[in-house]
Amino acid sequence: MDRSPRVVCALCDAASFVPKLTVDRAGERFSIVACADCGHVFVADPPADTANHVDINKIDWGFRPRHHQIRRLILSRLKPGQRVLEIGCGRGEVGYLLRNDPLTYVGYEPATGLSDFGIRAGVSIVQEVYEGGAKADAVVIDNVLEHVAQPRQLLETAAASLNPGGIVIAITPNVHDIRALSSAWRARHLWVPPDHINFFSEKDIASLFRFAHLQPKRFRFSPLRLSDYRFFPRAAAETIGLSIFGHNVYATG
Template identity: 70%
Template sequence: MTCRDCSFIFVADPEADTANHIDIDKIDWAFRPRHSQIRRLLLSRLSPGNKVIEIGCGRGEVGFLMREDPVEYIGYEPARGLSDFGIRAGVPIIQTTFEGNERADAVVIDNVLEHVAEPADMLEIASAALNPGGILVVITPNVNDIRALSPSWRKRHLWVPPDHINFFSATDIAAMFARAGMSPRRFKFTPLSLQDLKFYPRAMAETIGLSIFGHNVYAVKAHQAPQG
């Protein structure tokens, strides 16, 4: 369905639960380059002792990578099969949805907004949970991904219900962040290493203001101006 007011594309009547409750003994880690990129981006802005919350952390790949870093990581994941796996590996995961009940210096929402019924509400909750100067990291597919021009890529990666129920353009992402009182910045080259050469085209596109390979953005919560 397409919103008549803002052109946002979404599923009008999604299933009540699109979470993956797969058997813990039938899965393994699913590390992706973006997990290391998220870690590098966080560590470039955090101080020792800072707190990281990941909303919808799945197995907890980011938390596993950060297990020896000088920060506190907590993941939230209601899907039991995935979260049981991460917990068994020592990742601190709370098996429920995040309701904004604790503060953090960083919040990560990695490939989650496309799955939930109220993505803008989730972003607002995440923003409100941030301490001043904290960083909010969001990764989600782009409905206008340039790679969809390839029939073979489209066949492998077309995002369809019931798994994905929201389909974001760059305008949608900017509007959600604005509603949460934040301004998104694209990753660009910031979290990339020499091992990430294949992502340099993405970074180059982001440098000129395009998110044609997916939305990889972050925002920093402003410090409040002093009163008086």
């Protein structure tokens, strides 16, 4: 596995790190460190290619409740005819859910297999890394920031792609997820390089959005319906300022 050692923090560009732990996965050993300046936790020696190039014939749709919540949040904010852009769309679950809505959707996904699967299902996907230049009224970054070498630049690119009054939606795991109290959960979902190479705290998310000149807001109850009752405790916690699971946030440009 080719590696791309990081010489500066992906958030604040500081060059001093504090060792945190080593993780053995997939026959490889990875060093996880914390920035000595801002405290951001990340993999110091991630793989050069973090895209998940899976076999199209070995995957299926991976719909999650968050995909439906993203759709509801978009529909509550956008008007017919407006444009949705998704960065790192994977298979394109959000685009597929929006297929009958009066909006224009395009996703960007460089990973083959995942993007091939969505394209085969009729989702509009560009098989490239999104580097800016397009304009949209909603930009979605769903479980992507934890995978990329430059999360700060990615969010800044997303913000620059917003039309006036547009919305950025970002979802990412929380390094302080309450479920991390379980060692089995940590081993399966938290410290999982080479898939996840950034581990965000609430402070990190605030910093990322501040660099992009955005003010993040938690989802709270806004995208929930009565059928989502099992997510009400999470929404209640977000309402009083706590992210007890992942970070589900949005901001208006």
